[in-house]
Amino acid sequence: MKIHDLITTTAALADLCQRLAKSDFVTVDTEFMRENTYWPELCLVQIANSEEAAAIDPLADGIDLTPLLDLLCENEDVLKVFHAGGQDVEIVYNxxxxxxxxIFDTQIAMMAISQSEQIGYANLVESWLGFTVDKGARFTDWSRRPLTDRQIEYAIGDVTHLAQIFPRILKKLFKTGRGVWLDAEMERLADPSNYANDLETAWERIRPPSRSAVVLGRLKALAAWRETEAQHKNIPRGRIMRDETLADLASHPPKTQADLAKVRGLSAAWRDNDIGKRLMRVLEKAEPLHADEMPDKPKRGAPLGKEGALVADLLKLLLKIRSREIDVAPRLLTRADEMEALAAGTRDLPVLKGWRFEVFGKDALELVEGKLGFGVEHGRLKMTRIVPPEPEAEQDDEGALAAE
Incomplete structure (x- = not known):
């Protein structure tokens, strides 16, 4: 595979992307810094196909990333392959x-062909290519220039190794017929709504301190205000104030700005500084949460009862057995709350639809209905069909079979 020098000009980037646009797939990774900023700072982009690989410096003077972004977002003929790509996708969205x-994510794909739910990149490389990745450059300062040869070599390795692994994963998916299992998961990863920073819904990330519409209205207003402040200053939202402090202010709003000095998590300076003034104005204007925005009432435990809870435990055991038998990650099949709902009598569930029903849901339903049990064979648990007894024929007084 040809490894290019660090790309620092728009012309070189355009040439690279023109060649890559002819590929069936490209592998992509990014290096970024976000510890001290609201928006992640993109510091390096690595990209490869089966023939060439390059690292692109987005911080280079005058470079325009449009050719790369067009390849990633506009070219539908090239599959974009990531590993645990949520944060990489977020950066592109921003x-x-x-x-x-x-899009294709190898971490998600591994759930369909192994019992690994969140396999790390190093373990992925070791399991498919048989060697250990050098992690020495992983936590370096990617924003500092110039980048060292070691940093660039480490970064490009992420996409060159992935370019070797992806076709092998794809081949196994085709062989097992499980590629269709991943369609919805990949589309969910690519859904732009997952990355939209909506001020109106920022409060939903915070544990609600109350079900009062008045309190939740204040929480919504404060959460949106905090996002705006953090974006304006380009600092993490937690640097403005922590979630716990925000929830406390929503529940127990101060009467005056001077009272902010008494709030745990805020400094005494808030009693008379500008940000404290802006906070008080937000509290004064906050309106109760509208009825259609009110969160659903939390479920206080599924109405299972003791017997139902035991059935849910058996379903979880069945999930472990089935996952081991077919070598698939349990989380790809179903979740614990879904199994509890099934045990409680709910039937409109994803696990009872499509391929999940064929692979696991059908047996799960039969277990709930008493048609499936567990047995031990050669020291291992296995599923056992339970055949219901035939109804006995009625007899008359003389012992003859009664006429139906």
């Missing part, structure tokens, strides 16, 4: 308002 598409 730059363009779009997400890479079509």
């Amino acid at each position: 730059l363009t308002g779009k997400t890479p598409h079509p």
